Amino acid sequence: MGKILVTGGAGYIGSHVVKKLGEENFDILVVDNLSNGYKEAVTYGELLVGDIGDQKVLDKIFENQIDGILHFAGSIIVPESVEKPELYYQNNTENSLKLISRAVKENVKGFIFSSTAAVYGESKKEIVTEEDQVAPTNPYGASKLMTERMLQDISNVRDLNYVIFRYFNVAGSSDCGKLGIRGENATHLMKVCAQAATKKRESMTIFGTDWDTKDGTGVRDYIHVEDLADVHVLGIKHLLAGGDSALLNCGYTQGYSVKEVVSEFKKVSGVDFSAIEGERRAGDIGCLIANSEKAKSLLGWTPKKNQIETIVKSAFEWEKKI
Numbered sequence: 001m002g003k004i005l006v007t008g009g010a011g012y013i014g015s016h017v018v019k020k021l022g023e024e025n026f027d028i029l030v031v032d033n034l035s036n037g038y039k040e041a042v043t044y045g046e047l048l049v050g051d052i053g054d055q056k057v058l059d060k061i062f063e064n065q066i067d068g069i070l071h072f073a074g075s076i077i078v079p080e081s082v083e084k085p086e087l088y089y090q091n092n093t094e095n096s097l098k099l100i101s102r103a104v105k106e107n108v109k110g111f112i113f114s115s116t117a118a119v120y121g122e123s124k125k126e127i128v129t130e131e132d133q134v135a136p137t138n139p140y141g142a143s144k145l146m147t148e149r150m151l152q153d154i155s156n157v158r159d160l161n162y163v164i165f166r167y168f169n170v171a172g173s174s175d176c177g178k179l180g181i182r183g184e185n186a187t188h189l190m191k192v193c194a195q196a197a198t199k200k201r202e203s204m205t206i207f208g209t210d211w212d213t214k215d216g217t218g219v220r221d222y223i224h225v226e227d228l229a230d231v232h233v234l235g236i237k238h239l240l241a242g243g244d245s246a247l248l249n250c251g252y253t254q255g256y257s258v259k260e261v262v263s264e265f266k267k268v269s270g271v272d273f274s275a276i277e278g279e280r281r282a283g284d285i286g287c288l289i290a291n292s293e294k295a296k297s298l299l300g301w302t303p304k305k306n307q308i309e310t311i312v313k314s315a316f317e318w319e320k321k322i
């Protein structure tokens with residue numbers, strides 16, 4: 001058996017997947033440029049520090065026999081993508097093409113791509129299936145959607161199967177207490193609330209109270225990072241066993257509003273932090289919830305941490321720790 005390559009394996013989601021793969025005795029090679037990742041987060045396997053956009057790094061990677069790839073490396077912040085679209089098309093689209101092309105050449109058996117619910121954009125439906133219309137409203141979503149298409153088109157004519165996972169809103173941290181979201185410049189709601197609840201910031205802003213949702217604030221489907229890591233392990237096993245390509249949503253089919261998340265954080269922490277009602281944020285949408293029946297039926301995925309209280313507690317405990 002060859003190795004499993006995990007790009008971005010020192011980052012938030014990648015590091016959780018590396019841990020689960022390690023626990024199942026996979027031979028792992030992590031490649032991360034450490035722009036958002038941390039060496040200490042790589043709890044299994046070998047770490048190669050470098051950028052997958054760099055030809056020399058790709059050459060180094062493929063000195064190993066790579067059987068499967070989980071491709072997490074990329075840029076992930078919606079408002080930043082609006083400000084710096086070039087960066088997003090380079091990191092998420094151009095560099096992915098380099099990796100996919102090389103994977104084909106090197107006879108890699110399976111490729112897992114981390115995509116995003118942001119590809120749906122402002123959906124006409126509250127709960128979206130993989131067949132629903134895609135219409136990203138920001139460069140982040142567009143850059144991921146382009147990579148999905150490249151992977152599908154290439155897979156149609158080459159010997160490379162894929163699983164594309166469209167993540168909804170990932171949150172929480174590992175029970176082991178070693179892994180979670182780091183970084184000071186938080187933009188994601190769960191992280192921002194965790195900082196407010198631990199008094200690392202004085203207040204947080206609710207971006208828009210005039211959305212067409214249950215209480216006027218944005219509604220999202222928050223998924224615990226450990227459940228997300230589980231589905232990746234199932235995905236790579238599926239591909240290594242010769243399974244067909246698939247495009248799969250990852251969420252819980254439950255939507256929580258910004259106000260509901262804020263109030264859960266206040267309850268869990270006992271801290272009544274200030275939540276200021278502000279304007280909508282550029283590139284945002286009102287509501288997005290996943291239908292994830294396909295991931296469950298195809299891969300036998302069973303979410304275990306789908307309580308908002310569990311997710312919020314986990315995010316809060318991690319924030320207290322760091």
Ligand code: UDP
Pocket residue numbers: 078169187188189190192204205206207208217218219220258281284285
């Ligand atoms: N949000 C907010 N205040 C913040 C960060 C986010 O009100 O400080 C809202 C945002 O407008 C959206 C939801 O929380 O409705 C989730 O945003 P996040 O950035 O966490 O993820 P996204 O869905 O944009 O990928």
